[in-house]
Amino acid sequence: MIEESCNIDDRGSSCCSQQPQKEEINFKDHWDKAYTNSPEEKLGWYETDLSPTLSLVSKAGLKKSARILNVGAGNTTLIDELLAIGYSDLIATDLSEVALNKLENRVGERKVECIVDDLTKPNSLYKISPVDLWIDRAVLHFFTEKKDQDVYFNLLKSSVKINGFVLLSEFNLNGAKVCSGLPVHRYSKDMIANKLGADFELIDSFNHTYIMPSGDERPYVYTLFKKRVSCLL
Numbered sequence: 263m264i265e266e267s268c269n270i271d272d273r274g275s276s277c278c279s280q281q282p283q284k285e286e287i288n289f290k291d292h293w294d295k296a297y298t299n300s301p302e303e304k305l306g307w308y309e310t311d312l313s314p315t316l317s318l319v320s321k322a323g324l325k326k327s328a329r330i331l332n333v334g335a336g337n338t339t340l341i342d343e344l345l346a347i348g349y350s351d352l353i354a355t356d357l358s359e360v361a362l363n364k365l366e367n368r369v370g371e372r373k374v375e376c377i378v379d380d381l382t383k384p385n386s387l388y389k390i391s392p393v394d395l396w397i398d399r400a401v402l403h404f405f406t407e408k409k410d411q412d413v414y415f416n417l418l419k420s421s422v423k424i425n426g427f428v429l430l431s432e433f434n435l436n437g438a439k440v441c442s443g444l445p446v447h448r449y450s451k452d453m454i455a456n457k458l459g460a461d462f463e464l465i466d467s468f469n470h471t472y473i474m475p476s477g478d479e480r481p482y483v484y485t486l487f488k489k490r491v492s493c494l495l
């Protein structure tokens with residue numbers, strides 16, 4: 263049973279029945295409103311069980327001093343969990359300043375570096391020093407145009423250190439076609455591997471069905487890759 267929206271506050275609105283015209287959407291406003299208008303725990307991506315992500319973080323086996331970048335972090339409690347485990351060099355980035363303000367207010371501004379930026383038109387993100395782990399849950403699948411996907415993957419490839427890791431969890435091929443009123447591009451592990459290219463070795467992957475606060479199911483694919491020395495070197 264797959265419904266077409268992943269924000270329960272969208273139910274009954276036009277997002278469930280028809281795909282929005284992308285040209286009309288101001289994405290920053292869209293996401294700022296989502297975080298302003300709904301309690302955190304009612305958002306269609308809110309997690310209480312972070313074990314799928316944390317199992318892959320553990321598999322990467324990084325030192326606690328590792329530099330970890332969570333893209334499209336929103337107000338995720340993954341940051342709280344990573345801090346609790348002992349990671350201290352954390353960066354959270356998102357298009358939504360509202361979301362990052364909430365995150366910073368909860369965990370403390372000295373505990374996480376927050377960067378407001380657009381993954382499809384990055385500015386500040388090009389200037390950060392390379393990271394040991396790039397984490398994305400439920401962000402890449404919103405980039406439905408190849409040009410936006412290309413910008414995203416080019417940024418990722420230049421941001422992750424050699425021997426660093428990439429943890430991507432996106433709607434899988436059985437997943438919903440729309441989330442939060444926006445169309446999504448669904449992935450298999452092979453599709454993600456293809457986008458990453460030969461320099462990234464698949465370490466692990468699995469499907470996981472996320473249960474939304476509404477009780478609806480959202481099937482995801484979780485993947486962990488390791489960046490090897492470039493084949494071109």
Ligand SMILES: C[S@@+](CC[C@H](N)C(=O)[O-])C[C@H]1O[C@@H](n2cnc3c(N)ncnc32)[C@H](O)[C@@H]1O
Nearest residue numbers: 293307334335336338356357358380381399400
């Ligand atoms: C479904 S939410 C997932 C949030 C978080 N990763 C989590 O798992 O709780 C998608 C997030 O992607 C962010 N986002 C959407 N488009 C973006 C873009 N172009 N650049 C950066 N962040 C974006 C949204 O603001 C939102 O926080």
